[in-house]
Amino acid sequence: MDEAIQNEFIISPGIRSNPAEVIVEAKHLSKRYKGCLALNDVSFDIHRGDLIGLVGKNGAGKTTLIRVLTGVAHPTSGTFSLFGASDPKGVTKNLAKVAAMVEQPALYNSMTATENLMTRCILMGVENPMDGYIRDKLEFVGLDDAYHDKRKVKDYSLGMRQRVGIAMSMVGEPQLMVLDEPTNGLDPEGIRQIRELLLRLNKEKGVTMMISSHILSELSKFASSYVFIDRGVIVQQITANELEAKVGKVLIIQTSDNSAAYQLLKTKNYDVEFIKDSLNVHDVINSADVLNLLSEAKIHLIGMKEEENSLEDYFMNLVTSAADRVFDAKGGNI
Secondary structure (H helix, E strand, O other): OOHHHHHHHHHOOOOOOOOOOEEEEEEEEEEEEOOEEEEEEEEEEEEOOOEEEEEOOOOOOHHHHHHHHOOOOOOOEEEEEEOOEOOHHHHHHHHHHEEEEOOOOOOOOOOOHHHHHHHHHHHHOOOOOOOOHHHHHHHHOOOOOOOOOOOOHHHOOHHHHHHHHHHHHHOOOOOEEEEEOOOOOOOHHHHHHHHHHHHHHHHHOOOEEEEEEOOHHHHOOOOOEEEEEEOOEEEEEEEHHHHHHOOEEEEEEEEOOHHHHHHHHHHOOOEEEEEOOEEEEEOOOOHHHHHHHHHHOOOOEEEEEEEEEOHHHHHHHHHOOHHHHHHHHOOOOO
């Protein structure tokens, strides 16, 4: 494939109608664990106010990326800036503006919810936390009665433990929250409650958020943009509006010269992308218009079909083709 086409397909970011301050900018991050390349030349950015869905299959590199961005792990190579600081001292200082919940809430099981938050407040240097501060956090996450509850958090349901964890993440008023699979293991009602809570944090508190999940259909209910990762490679960063345009009816074609067909359709403002050995043309009103363009350009049609493209279809097609192209371009597997 033509290199320019490949690069456009893989790393094209979503176009933002109202560009905001970049608070995280990752450049060529890689992380290797004893011969395993968990992150492979990762570059992306997070803007203030974003609610980003980090999407990937289990083992795709989501947790490793979160650990690097939150200072838990250090990249083997590459750099990233945090709230404008890129030097190690500045990044470390600005980590105080970041809260993370990786894999599961870090709770003290033998303590009550209030005692857990009190401990967090002490660590964060919050003054007078018992003067309504802890109560407000618990009430915000829907645990109104937990302030005086004498039960230990080990006796809470999974959904309640997740909400305590989010309340603890709110201590110190973070500007960026990074949550790893916050709805994992919850029932549908618990998932809905956590989703609504995260939306409130984003809209009412102005917290920028990155939320990882392997369930795209759930993230699609509230994310404003997405970062797709597969086998340690960022295969696409895209806005919710752009993703929505790619879901629905898609025209799948194979031609005698896919690269030429791709360039031709791009010049005519078609939303087209390479998927394996075919071209997927999205949001086509009349397929005959596409065929006429190809015919006039002497590009022969080899195969054509129309399909309904779901969110999951789009994601699976993306990660099974784009990442392979990255590996080929970089000279092999990760």
